[in-house]
Amino acid sequence: MIGAMVALTVIKLLAASGLPVFVIILVALAAAAAVCMAVGYTIERIAYRPLRRAPKLAPLITAIGVSIILQNLAMLIWGRNYHAFPPILPTSQHEIFGATITSLQVAIVLIAALMMTGLIILIHRTRLGRAMRATSENPPIAQLMGVNINQIISFTFIIGSALAAVAGLMVSANYSIAHYYMGFMLGLKAFTAAVLGGIGNIAGAVLGGILLGLIESLGAGYIGDLTGGFLGSHYQDIFAFFVLICVLIFRPSGLVGEKVSERA
Amino acid sequence: MQYSRISSMTLAVAAALALIGCGQKEEPKPAPAPAPAAAAPAPEPAKPEVTVQLGHVAPLTGPQAHLGKDNENGARMAIDELNAQGLEIGGAKIKFALVAEDDQADPKQGTIVAQKLVDAKVNGVIGHLNSGTTIPASKIYFDAGIPQISGSATNPKYTQQGFATAFRVMANDVQQGKVLGEYAAKQMAGKTIAIIDDRTAYGQGLADEFEKSVVAVGGKVAAREFTNDKATDFAAILTKIKSKKADVVFYGGMDAQGGPMAKQMKSLGLKAKFLTGDGGCTPEFIKLAGAASEGQYCSLPGVPLDQMPGGKAFGDAFSAKYGQIQLYAPYVYDAVMVMVDSMKRANSVESAKFLPEVGKTDYQGVTAKIQFDDKGDLKGGSISLYQVKDGKWEYRRNNILAGLPWSRPPGVAPRSTFKGCAPAGSAPVPPRRRSKCAIWRQGRGPPKDGPRMQNNRGFPQGKACPNLPAWPRSAKENGGGAF
């Protein structure tokens, strides 16, 4: 949400300057990512790090508190109105096998794929990624092995925030809408997708995200006809949760999740 | 209870002075601590200044905050204007104060806030914005005897509860849905109509009425789809609608979804016309839909601002002060004016005294000429249709009537469009029968006074009223079918 809003502000500022479109977008993206990284780091420092050893529900409550704070701050800064995302990108429509997609959507899919590849490389191929995996596996032992877990956790927050910023920009560019309340449902869906795939597994998260999107869209589109109008698109949000519950009954740690260690 | 009801934000000092200042008027009874009786003292003993509190409730946080703030601005504007006029009611100079509250569009918060306003001894309440909060809150106002005028709650239930304190200056969902449905089926020549609603009390209520109306005039509803009031993606339902070859898509919901929906319709190559109710009739819609908004339709109860006496001035003044009107600000403005107008006629600012006068309102507002029926709904009232042209909502007055049974021949002056018709025989119609041609014109009760009737946008007497289905007037007649 913050990412989208910052990017929007930057784009609006630069739109008049006559710079080429791609420069504007890059600058906006960089600004959004930078601000989100800063915010993510600050939040981690202030609201989560002191609670590293606290009961496991305490960080959940601070997370809720922080999200209330951020939402209201954003409302104070950007106002209560919906913002239309300026249509700076030329969008052209293409018909492919009867489906209509825009060039913007193609770009979004490409960027998302690029970022996911980057993330997988980061996690699985670099020293930093190894440290992250070690930290998530067992923090005290990772620390014993010479990993600075505070630094690592801060860093994951920064990366996560940057990814969210890019995603926020893409969402608002696609739907050309930005609002201070937009993050809530997206965050929830993201969480659902991560759980569906299995927490702590990038491939799982990708699979979960794609499945969730497909289930929602196909469910909204076709379940109504299949059930004779009883379950129409008004149950759209249910399909995802229903599938999630069914999956978790048989695979309690997600589709591709590893076995959860006891007392996780 | 006289002036002790009238309280103010004035602090304890003022309250103490008030005891001296108002000595010659009714002795103010000491009010409970949180709402000190405070009739601020005036220099001359003859003209005490009295502060009248009006409550205003709307969601100021959450997804509908922009509309809530807009409502509040409308009320604030009315209050500022009234204060500038320096009204005198009941021999006292009146100063109005707005007590603005946030109900977060949550029914529970709505009742808490309502109770807070009752405790603060407000003289009247403007609001709430959402039907969902207005309905439970109206019981609290009713119990306290405080008149409530909502500028935006459109659920029919609000006025069907039998509360004498509940009024609205906005056509309800039944009225609007009916007009829209007929318009879509006849005027827009919609053969296959798709309906989408956002599963909120407002969107679903309007969409249901729309569907009924379409079916009643012989239209065909090809698809009934649903989304929610937080959604941004409508590709799935729109693709389905595309496969049903709908030529009109109606959306019951707010601008935040309607705008992107229109845009996605275009990017999916769905050529159908888009029609939405008052919730989408905002500049936000155009902003969010971008180029896709061109040629789309929406409806708003009342008459466009620039066609109403004083409407243009209001619009300009509002824009200068608070920026663009979002949606309901003019209605809320009217609601405040109606309430104060009743106070003037009753010559009292006391709730109990001016409440009967609210029901007798005959006020020329900036959105419509306002009269209430026996339930507190807007009598008659007109509904205007708009179409986007060159990035602006443009009033389509001709379109409204041309395809409808009581249409006038083309070329007749536009003002007559709202004059409607008189039943054959043209005897003064008792209010409850009057409903046959109620939608398109201002209501008319038995003529109370001649000249006023003239101003009442009177219609050609004697022109036979087209034989329309009777308007459902009560819950019973509705047969609960409104839901």
Added chain:
Amino acid sequence: MMARQSLFERLRHDKRAAIAATVLMGLALAVFPFVIGSSLGNSWLRIIDFAMLYIMLALGLNIVVGFAGLLDMGYIAFYAVGAYLYALLASPHFGLHLPVWLIIPAGAALAGLFGALLGAPTLRLRGDYLAIVTLGFGEIVRIFMNNLNAPINITNGPQGISGIDPIHLGGITLAKPLTFLGYAIPSLHAYYYLFLALALLIVFVTIRLENSRIGRAWVAIREDEIAAKACGINTRNIKLLAFTMGASFGGVAGGLFAGFQGFVSPESFNLMESVMVLCMVVLGGMGNIPGVILGGILLTILPEVFRHGAGPLQIAVFGKILLDPEALRMLLFGLALVVVMLYRPAGLWPSTTRRREFRGESATDVLKEGE
């Protein structure tokens, strides 16, 4: 802290002191609405009434989260079930007007059934997985309530059900002032006493449960499920029982809510409400009954305090309103959540075992306190 503990110790051992304290407490609670009503106004009394409802909810959720250690983010569904059952059985919607003493237990039973329904598929889940499934369950219930107006109109969809009968017993209705021994008790006060009585009943039941075999089994599961199983606890049944008991309390509170409000609609039972009840439990002190009650009261009252205070405070400090008071109100509320959790991570009033555990886990804290 020490003084309070020693006071409790004294109360535990000294019978007479305990009786005196109970009587004093009872008197204070009985006079309370009149003090509040006349000094702060009826809106506060209404808030207190809601606080009572939230205490019941928080106590119910405490069984699931606090005792059995199962994270439930969809708890409000049970509240919704209770509320809708009351609304359907005592409103013009179906033309039914059943007596309250029938509906409230029925609501509790139905909510309990729903609790078992939720519990059954989630027995193997834990942590984040359990959280998201319960959250999904809450949403499913809400969405069904929002949509069950077609093809058969059961819940009246998003329009909600209005005109619900107020809570009434025989010819006595709580909607109008009651006359009792010549004194008129206003409606809000009467509701207060009813809610208080039921809240006390729930407190009593929870305390008895906590100290029972079942309660100990719950705690055992919370601490270590495998060890508990090894000790011969039927974890499946005990977990299901936790869900059922917790849910039934929610059902009671829901029924009372419907009677009190006279209007229910699905938007009263959204995710944010679940989260708020969870916050009450965690903020107050998971697993500790007084703590949970404190959490319930605080989180109901705090936003209202900010509502009343945000505007005037700014005027007092800056001389004018700088920030929108409504935005500031929620901002402060979020801040309060964060600050409380940072400084008291185990909750405001944690249970003694939990406190000990927490201290044991972090030696630094003990050291700090020693300084």
